[in-house]
Amino acid sequence: MPSVLRLEEVTKVYPGPPEVTALVDIDLAIAPGELLAVMGPSGSGKSTLLNVMGALDRVTRGTVEIDAADIATLSDRELSGLRSHKIGFVFQDFFLIEGLDATANVAEGLVYRGMRRRERRDRAVAALERVGLGRRLTHRPNQLSGGERQRVAIARALVGEPSIVFADEPTGNLDSQTSEEIAHLFTSLNAEGATMVVITHEHDLAARFPRIVELQDGRVVGDRVR
Numbered sequence: 001m002p003s004v005l006r007l008e009e010v011t012k013v014y015p016g017p018p019e020v021t022a023l024v025d026i027d028l029a030i031a032p033g034e035l036l037a038v039m040g041p042s043g044s045g046k047s048t049l050l051n052v053m054g055a056l057d058r059v060t061r062g063t064v065e066i067d068a069a070d071i072a073t074l075s076d077r078e079l080s081g082l083r084s085h086k087i088g089f090v091f092q093d094f095f096l097i098e099g100l101d102a103t104a105n106v107a108e109g110l111v112y113r114g115m116r117r118r119e120r121r122d123r124a125v126a127a128l129e130r131v132g133l134g135r136r137l138t139h140r141p142n143q144l145s146g147g148e149r150q151r152v153a154i155a156r157a158l159v160g161e162p163s164i165v166f167a168d169e170p171t172g173n174l175d176s177q178t179s180e181e182i183a184h185l186f187t188s189l190n191a192e193g194a195t196m197v198v199i200t201h202e203h204d205l206a207a208r209f210p211r212i213v214e215l216q217d218g219r220v221v222g223d224r225v226r
């Protein structure tokens with residue numbers, strides 16, 4: 001099966017000054033249905049790797065392919081189309097819109113899809129049910145716990161059925177019990193077919209995932225499948 005995502009000899013240099021080489025010769029292929037953790041100490045290049053994999057930033061050298069398309073060949077417009085259709089993002093700080101309820105926040109994930117409002121809403125409700133928030137549909141972010149907010153953000157990332165979801169330190173602002181629940185949610189969403197890359201520096205979280213890629217000083221120093 002073709003990879004959802006393939007990186008070949010990817011190097012990323014931030015020009016600075018001072019110039020920082022954040023990624024060096026990264027080779028990585030992710031197959032449909034994988035759930036993997038990217039681990040590494042602070043400054044090892046995890047967020048840079050996520051930005052490059054998610055087509056949020058261009059590489060200095062090397063190739064990034066998403067669903068077999070070399071993203072360097074795409075125009076900015078094609079790239080933003082690809083991001084909104086094929087990629088879902090989850091961040092440490094959730095990035096929910098405070099004035100909107102949970103359903104409307106999730107429906108935001110479908111705004112570029114040319115769907116009617118009603119259909120966006122129905123899909124948002126289904127996505128919230130999938131992440132266990134069927135009873136919080138009309139709550140606003142400030143009425144939700146941290147773990148619930150992150151579930152809303154995960155529902156928003158998944159609602160458009162992207163090819164791959166990237167999460168950058170999704171449990172970074174959560175207590176250990178809630179982190180555990182979010183890790184469990186990732187595992188069950190993956191069992192239902194979602195392809196996901198979860199960036200974390202928490203060993204306990206990563207240890208639950210079937211594959212762990214380890215970064216150090218911008219290089220892949222480990223890639224283990226359990």
Ligand SMILES: Nc1ncnc2c1ncn2[C@@H]1O[C@H](COP(=O)(O)OP(=O)(O)O)[C@@H](O)[C@H]1O
Binds near residue numbers: 021042049
């Ligand atoms: N926008 C940027 N400009 C310059 N240097 C950056 C930028 N973003 C990150 N870096 C540097 O690149 C390296 C990797 O950073 P990052 O990918 O954020 O690591 P991590 O997420 O693992 O903490 C660090 O040395 C960091 O200081």
Ligand SMILES: [Mg+2]
Binds near residue numbers: 046047048
């Ligand atoms: Mg980071």
